[in-house]
Amino acid sequence: MSDPANGHGSADSGPWTMLFVDDDTDFLAAQEAFFGSRGHKVVTADSSADALEILEALNPDIVFLDLMMERYDSGFRLAHELRKREHLKDVPFVMLSGVARETGERFDQEGKGLLSWTKLDRFVDKPATGRQLLAVAEELLS
Amino acid sequence: MSDPAAKPGTEAPAAPGSAGTAAAAPGPGTEPAAAAAPARILVVDDEYGVRSAVAQILELEGYEVASAASGEEALALLASPGFDIALLDYRLPDTDGLALHKDILATGRQIMTCMITAYADIDLACAATFQGIDFFLPKPFMPDDLLNVVATLVKRRQARAEEERLRREHEASLLALAEEKSQTHSLISSLRDAVLVINQTGDVVLANQAMTALLESTEPEVLRRPVAGLLRGGPLASLIDTLESPAKDRTIGQLSIGERDFMTSIVTFRAEDGSALGRILTLSDISQVRRLAMEKEKFIRTMVHELKSPLGAVRSIIEVTTDKSMGDDLEAYLPLLRRAETRIDDLVQLISDLLSLSKSEQAKAASEPQLLEVAPLVEAALAGQAEHLAARGITASVQVEPGLPPVLAPIEDLELILNNLAGNAVKYNRVGGSVTISARHEGEWVRIDVEDTGIGIAAENVDQVFTEFFREKRPETKGLEGSGLGLSIVKRLTERAGGRLQLASGLGEGSVFSVFLPA
Structure with a gap:
């Protein structure tokens, strides 16, 4: 927890294993550079299927999920699926979305209590900066 | 004729029928003054003496008098309107009073008639009365008798005119009411909204076609039925409580029936004293909205x-x-x-x-449609892709049927259609593939096919590719940028130009987009 690789990291953060799930590969590349430079292990998945496969063999400290990928609600579906896995039960899930905060309750139409059974820890509005995500990770992992 | 002229002082027997009441009428001379204009009276008698005497008596009282010596003369005068009363002698040189009266009736003029005759007998009096003659005055008579009779006739004529006016008014208002009722009924019947009206006891008094269709019933089947019984067990059952005892005079709600969504409104309508007369239930289909x-x-x-x-x-x-x-x-x-x-x-x-x-999405293009030659526009669209074609080794060819008629479309719309399709044909092609744009005449259409040898579209997505922002997510499309709006734009522009768009494709088999435009 106290070994920042390159001096960017704060005293009590990491190194973490972070999973970013987003269909925007440029965004993934940037997060890889930003968090990688801070000594964290960054794993990326550019689709829900990719994420499900990676998580067969990965124990992340935190997962960042994009909401809108294959479908407008892919992030919810993925989170719901992942929460069923024993090793992911208590891992913080952070949902990134351009519209989720404003329209979150509308996803209830897809299934009662979707928001609660996905057990999301945080919503972050897009576009989000690395610094914002770092602050969220520090808060959730402290 | 031999009738003696009216001689004051001679016997003045009471006229038969209602003549007696005439004497009880208010004093002579008051009637014409009461009317807006003096009554006009036609005196028909073949004896000059009688005519002038009668005229004189009446004119002195302010009446306007005209006289005729025969039936023919009388009818000639009556050809022009304005007479209120006709005094008819029974014996006339060319006809008799009864026949003349018939002729007067035939003119359709509303004239009060009085028969004056020395041959008064009960048969004639009866015949005259049955024929609708208003008064019967036997000769000889006193001037006052004449004035009383005329005054009575004037009054009766006014009463009859008033009665006629009222009858017409009543008839007109009944007609208007009936018309309004039927207009209202057909108006409500043809409403797209479903309407049900119940009276204060909760019985159905009106249900329009949209409502009976919802209830899968007919108007005669629902009319006069208690609303609770009618709606129970049906799609509108949840509205029964509110219809029977609403908390407010106006209740708005929502209701889904099958796949349709409705806005419901229950309104209580009240009399002037505030008492409830009934309720109106309206269901508006808001599914589309x-x-x-x-x-x-x-x-x-x-x-x-x-x-x-x-x-x-x-x-x-x-x-x-x-x-x-x-x-x-x-x-x-x-x-x-x-x-x-x-x-x-x-x-x-x-x-x-x-x-x-x-x-x-606008109904009309920014510029007017014009006759356009297809070949140069197709060439231009491919020229715009030259860089990409070269970079990926894709060959392009154009096949335009000789003598192809021009198409009618706004030029910038056709350019946008061809640029988008040519762009897609290159973007989703394989390295070393080909793009062929051909155009030919088909019936009323000019058909332009844009064919590629690319990745194709999965059968289940063929309809979806025209939806805004839809993009197939496949390994092959990774890294291919696009707004997902191009084909939506192409489809709308084609349809706005009066044409249609067709797509034939299969996974890995390339795609053919066919644009049909009016030739």
Whole structure:
């Protein structure tokens, strides 16, 4: 927890294993550079299927999920699926979305209590900066 | 004739029938004054003496008098309107009083008639009465008798005119009422909204066609039935309580029946004293409005996502650079920065596509349709792709049927259609593939086929590719940027130009987009 690789990291953060799930590969590349430079292990998945496969063999400290990928609600579906896995039960899930905060309750139409059974820890509005995500990770992992 | 002239002082027997009441009428001379204009009286008698005596008596009282010596003369005078009363002698040289009266009736003029005769007997009096003669005055008579009779006739004529006026008014208002009722009924019947009206005891008094259709019933079947019994067990059962005892005079709600969504309204209508007369239930189908609202919401949600994603990526790339996440060497950042450039170009393209989409939704193109030769526009569309064609070794060919008629379309719309289709044919093609654009005459249409040898479209997505923002996510499409609006724009522009768009494709088999435009 106290070994920042390159001096960017704060005293009590990491190194973490972070999973970013987003269909925007440029965004993934940037997060890889930003968090990688801070000594964290960054794993990326550019689709829900990719994420499900990676998580067969990965124990992340935190997962960042994009909401809108294959479908407008892919992030919810993925989170719901992942929460069923024993090793992911208590891992913080952070949902990134351009519209989720404003329209979150509308996803209830897809299934009662979707928001609660996905057990999301945080919503972050897009576009989000690395610094914002770092602050969220520090808060959730402290 | 031998009738003696009216001689004052001679016997003045009471006239038969209602003549007796005439004497009880108010004093003579008051009647014409009471009327707006003096009554006009026609005196018909073959004896000059009688005519002038009668005229004199009446004129002195202010009446206007004309006289005739025969039936023919009388009818000639009556040809012009304005007479109120006709005094008819029974014996006339060319006819008799009864026949003349018939002729007068035949003219349709509303004239009071009085028969004056020395041959008064009960048979004639009866015949005259049955024929509708208003008064019977036997000769000889006293001037006062004559004036009384005339005054009575004037009064009766006024009463009859008033009666006629009232009858017409009543008839007119009944007609208007009936017409209004039937207008209201057909108006309510033809409403798209379903309407049910119940009276204060809760019985159905009106149900329009839309309502009986919802209830799967007919108007005669629902009329006069208690509303609770009618609706129980049916799609409107949840409204029974509110219909029977609403908490407010106006209750608005929503109800789904099958796949249709309705807005319900229950309104209590009241008499002037505030007592409830009944209630009106209205159901408006809002499915279409709701569907459009949801589509619009989805469109906006997707659009926000499509605009925010590239901004997010670019923002992150700039952050990595300013953060110097990858050290001090600028070279390390160049691949990411070049990606940022591309994303910004795509964003600009997206905004311009959004604008085209918005324009394609207008009912009319910005410019007038004109007759356009297809070949040069097809060549121009392919020329615009020259760089991409060369880069990926794709060959392009154009086959335009000789003598192809021009198409009628706004030029910028046809350019946009061809540019989009040519762009897709190149973008989703394979390296070393080919693009063929052919055009031929088919019946009333000019058909333009844009054919590629690319990745094709999965059968289940063939209809979806025209939906805004739809993009097939497949390994082959990874890294291919696009707004997902191009085909929506092409479809709308084609349809606006009076044409249609057709797609034949299969996974890995290439695609053929066929544009049919009016020749």
